[in-house]
Structure formats: structure tokens, C-alpha cells
Amino acid sequence: MRESGSADGGTPLRTAGAPISWGVCEVPGWGRQLDRSRVLAEMRELGLTATELGPSGFLPPSPARCRSLLAEYGLRAVGGFVPVVLHEADHDPLPVVRAAMRAFMDGEVDVVVLAASTGGESYDARPELDAAAWKTLMGNLRRILKNAKEFGRTVTLHPHLGTVVENREEVQRVLDGSPVPLCLDTGHLLAGGTDPAELVSRAAGRIAHVHLKDVDAAMAGRVRAGDLTYTRAVKDGLYRPLGRGDVDLPAIVGGLTAAGYDGWYVLEQDVVLGPAEGAPNGPGVSDAPGASNGPGAPGDPKENVRESLAYLGRLTAGSDGASPGGGRA
Secondary structure (H helix, E strand, O other), X not given: OEEOOOOOOOOOOEEEEOHHHHOOOOOOOOOOOOOHHHHHHHHHHOOOOEEEOOOEOOEOOOHHHHHHHHHHOOOEEEEEEEEEOXXXXXXXXXXXXXXXXXXXXXXXXXXXXXXXXXXXXXXXXOOOOOHHHHHHHHHHHHHHHHHHHHHOOEEEEOOOOOOOOOOHHHHHHHHHHOOOOEEXXXXXXXXXXXXXXXXXXXXXXXXXXXXXXXXXXXXXXXXXXXXXXXXXXXXXXXXXXXXXXXXXXXXHHHHHHHOOOOOEEEEOOOOOOOOOOOOOOOOOOOOHHXXXXXXXXXXXXXXXXXXXXXXXXXXXXXXXXXXXXXXXX
């Protein structure tokens, strides 16, 4: 596995990649979708030996074929994102989640990363739930956790912008009302109004999986205020390589290490890629002319991930150069 050191000089952090760092996303029209052979080859070139699965269709649907393909690149899958509607009384999410858990078991994928989907295709609009919808959501989480024992998988809930569990109050409501472990996504939490470092300080025991990303807090504030859509913000560089945003990464990694966290750190920098140099806009490119013009817009995905790996290596070696309070390096 890709070892980047540790926060205390002990066991190395378990570090994995994610296809979304290469712009590969489940949202229709998200942007240019890179070929999986390029994404997996570049993960290998960076020294990564683990990845999340990415959206449906990115890797083969057969668990055995998926495992075999990843092995060709020296990779294994450690988790996968499963967006599912949990809050509607007339919709049963269990068949879909059970199918995912069975596939994960057959493919030796450890972590099911649930997101409480709105049921829409984008992350730019979402409803606010009433008491009945919250009761349904909590009940479905309990049913899913009970079923997870059959498959031996770890199920986590991922607070995520554009889902029904996004902001600080919603995250706390899940913590108070359900035993479900969390996927700590440092960028989505901060962008949604939750300080991920503070969450680690008081609820590290509830964290079973980590997505590490950095975020431009000012741009995130514009998204929360409704001045900027989520998709537009991602195009303009809402998420940054580690050390170039406002997430207190030293406190997060240090706090998790002190609490005994031994799960995966998945490096994610969600990006929207415009068309290839000299290529016409294709049907898979959403608003491509503006997809790479923002102040923090993505450059080469592999180099962004390389930068994040280097920052994490310096951070865990105690020489990242960042201030104790985090922020931009």
C-alpha cells in the first residue's frame, strides 16, 4: 500500500485514491470522463495500491472481473460510494443496498459509503426534511446496519453537499439519532458548515472511513448562501490539493491518530474536467468552456494527487510547514 508516514512515527497511514480526483463522477454531464485505463495507470504511477470504486460503469460490474482488473494495476478496492434515497416512506432502499453489500463482499471491498440522496441527478438542489422524513431515514439506517452483519461490510454515512444530510444540524441529528458510523469527508463537511477538526475532537469514535480533501472556505460560503451552485463551485476550484485550502488537516489527522483510527484515508479532490486540449466540446462535457477558468480550477489530475500525497507525507512526518491551526500552506 502507499505509505505516507504516520502522525506519530508509528503505523503508516493507509492511503487510497479515488476516481473523482480524475473527474470521474456519477452525475450526468459532470465533465469529461477519463478512460479507466488512464486513471488506474496514473494511480499506479503515483505509488497508490488502493482505490475506491468510482461510479457505476467505471469498473466492470462483475466483482471478480473488477478485482482482477484492479490487480493488473497493482490496486485493490477499499470502498465505494452508494447514493440512495433514505427518507421517502414509499421507497425501500434495502434491495439496492443489499445488492451493493453482496457485490462488495464478493469483490472483497470493505466499506460501503452511503449518501442520503435526494433522488435527483445533481447536487445543486435539495429538500429540507420534515419530522416524518427524518424518522424514515433513521429507520432505514437501522435496517441497513442490521443487514450489513450478514455481509460483513462496514457501512458508513457520508454527509455530502446536495444530499439531505449536508449541514451541521443534519450531521448532528444523525449522530444523535443513529449508531451509523460516518465517512468523514473533510471538504464536504467544511463546505456544509461543519468543522471537521472539531467533529474529530468530539466524535472520533464514530468515524470509520475518511475522504481527505481541501476546500476554499470563502467559495463554500457562497455555495451555502445560494450565490453559487455546487457544480459551478467545483468547476471553479472549490476543492484543492491538500494544503492549499482552509481545512485544518494537521488537527484532523493528528486527532484521528490519537483516537486510534486505523481505517483508510482516501485522497479526493473532486474536479470537473473540460475538453481535452484542441478537442471540440462533446456530449459528456457540461458547460465545458467555463470548466477550467476559475482561480483554483483543476490542472493535471495526476499532478494534483501527487501534490496531495507529498503534503500528506510531510504532514505525517511532522514537517508540512503548515501552521498548527491548518489553513493554506
